[in-house]
Amino acid sequence: MITTTGLTKVYSARGREVTALDGVDLHVREGEVFGVIGQSGAGKSSLIRCVNLLERPTSGTVTVAGQDLTALAGRGRRASRDLRAARTRIGMVFQHFNLLSSRTVQDNVELPLEILGASGADRSRRARELLDLVGLADKAAAYPGQLSGGQKQRVGIARALAGDPKVLLSDEATSALDPETTRSILRLLRDLNRELGLTVLLITHEMDVVKSVCDSAALMRKGKIIESGTVSELLATPGSELTQELFPVGGEPSGPDRTVLDVTFHGETATRPVISRLSRTYNVDISILGAAMDTVGGRQIGRMRIELPGRYEDNVVPIGFLREQGLGIDVVDGGSGTAGPPAGVLPRTRAAGAVAK
Numbered sequence: 001m002i003t004t005t006g007l008t009k010v011y012s013a014r015g016r017e018v019t020a021l022d023g024v025d026l027h028v029r030e031g032e033v034f035g036v037i038g039q040s041g042a043g044k045s046s047l048i049r050c051v052n053l054l055e056r057p058t059s060g061t062v063t064v065a066g067q068d069l070t071a072l073a074g075r076g077r078r079a080s081r082d083l084r085a086a087r088t089r090i091g092m093v094f095q096h097f098n099l100l101s102s103r104t105v106q107d108n109v110e111l112p113l114e115i116l117g118a119s120g121a122d123r124s125r126r127a128r129e130l131l132d133l134v135g136l137a138d139k140a141a142a143y144p145g146q147l148s149g150g151q152k153q154r155v156g157i158a159r160a161l162a163g164d165p166k167v168l169l170s171d172e173a174t175s176a177l178d179p180e181t182t183r184s185i186l187r188l189l190r191d192l193n194r195e196l197g198l199t200v201l202l203i204t205h206e207m208d209v210v211k212s213v214c215d216s217a218a219l220m221r222k223g224k225i226i227e228s229g230t231v232s233e234l235l236a237t238p239g240s241e242l243t244q245e246l247f248p249v250g251g252e253p254s255g256p257d258r259t260v261l262d263v264t265f266h267g268e269t270a271t272r273p274v275i276s277r278l279s280r281t282y283n284v285d286i287s288i289l290g291a292a293m294d295t296v297g298g299r300q301i302g303r304m305r306i307e308l309p310g311r312y313e314d315n316v317v318p319i320g321f322l323r324e325q326g327l328g329i330d331v332v333d334g335g336s337g338t339a340g341p342p343a344g345v346l347p348r349t350r351a352a353g354a355v356a357k
């Protein structure tokens with residue numbers, strides 16, 4: 001639904017060049033909620049602004065709903081008519097809502113419809129429908145200053161939906177909101193995604209946002225996408241930074257000559273008694289150093305840091321057993337002075353085919 005290839009954005013400010021996007025290949029499928037996460041300055045806002053061509057990419061292409069927007073943009077500074085038409089099919093939600101304080105809620109939602117040239121009666125009817133959709137039918141006559149942050153963002157979302165978009169872009173839409181309001185706004189985005197078949201690309205620096213609504217996610221750093229995939233693909237990727245960030249597990253080895261493993265359970269492996277079977281089959285004592293359990297997209301996900309006695313080379317067979325069970329295994333520590341590869345290298349050695357979907 002949204003594809004970028006080699007997307008690059010270089011800003012020049014006061015003779016200095018800043019590369020905000022450095023060859024970004026992004027692929028967001030139709031009907032999914034896709035989260036882009038990264039620290040401040042990573043290039044997230046630049047990415048989302050290049051997706052609707054509010055910012056002209058320096059190079060690369062952007063395709064939304066089969067239309068090559070970069071080709072529509074033309075050369076001039078002003079957006080072409082075709083680009084403006086394509087943009088009405090892309091809604092945008094902002095962190096600070098960007099509502100007009102002198103206009104009522106109803107009039108704020110009507111604004112994009114005015115620009116689209118809808119008649120007065122149509123605008124009014126459509127705005128009321130949209131306010132109803134976001135749960136604010138009773139606030140049509142209020143002014144933004146009379147609303148809470150969560151209500152303002154609901155107006156922002158209603159306004160973004162005015163052009164009947166196929167795609168909704170959201171730049172830190174919940175960053176100015178408290179946790180409970182954040183949850184209700186995320187639920188609204190999720191409902192709109194399901195009910196309207198809306199594809200949502202959302203930018204956030206909060207892991208909880210990704211965890212609670214996203215089907216897929218990408219991690220950005222220094223203008224590049226470092227990791228990307230569906231949440232279950234990421235969970236099945238050895239050494240995935242996003243997995244470690246989403247489901248952090250801690251715990252230090254209790255002594256030398258111990259093997260420390262991070263085990264990721266997902267899908268049906270989450271409900272099988274794998275650890276007790278391991279212990280019985282190989283007669284090893286297993287210590288649990290840390291664990292995290294959560295539900296993502298209605299599915300149970302667990303990560304556990306476990307410790308086995310002996311070094312990596314003593315545990316090759318039990319580790320193989322765990323991988324055969326379809327669990328994701330990262331070797332965190334192979335024991336001091338071990339002949340096994342050091343941590344950080346090992347996680348990437350997990351055999352292909354051991355990945356459970």
Ligand SMILES: Nc1ncnc2c1ncn2[C@@H]1O[C@H](COP(=O)(O)OP(=O)(O)O)[C@@H](O)[C@H]1O
Pocket residue numbers: 011012013018019020038039040041042043044045046047
């Ligand atoms: N209009 C601009 N002019 C110059 N530099 C910019 C501009 N917008 C963003 N940048 C720079 O580009 C980099 C990425 O910024 P941004 O896309 O806003 O990141 P994020 O949203 O992840 O915080 C930063 O180094 C930022 O200072």
Ligand SMILES: [Mg+2]
Pocket residue numbers: 044045046
């Ligand atoms: Mg930003």
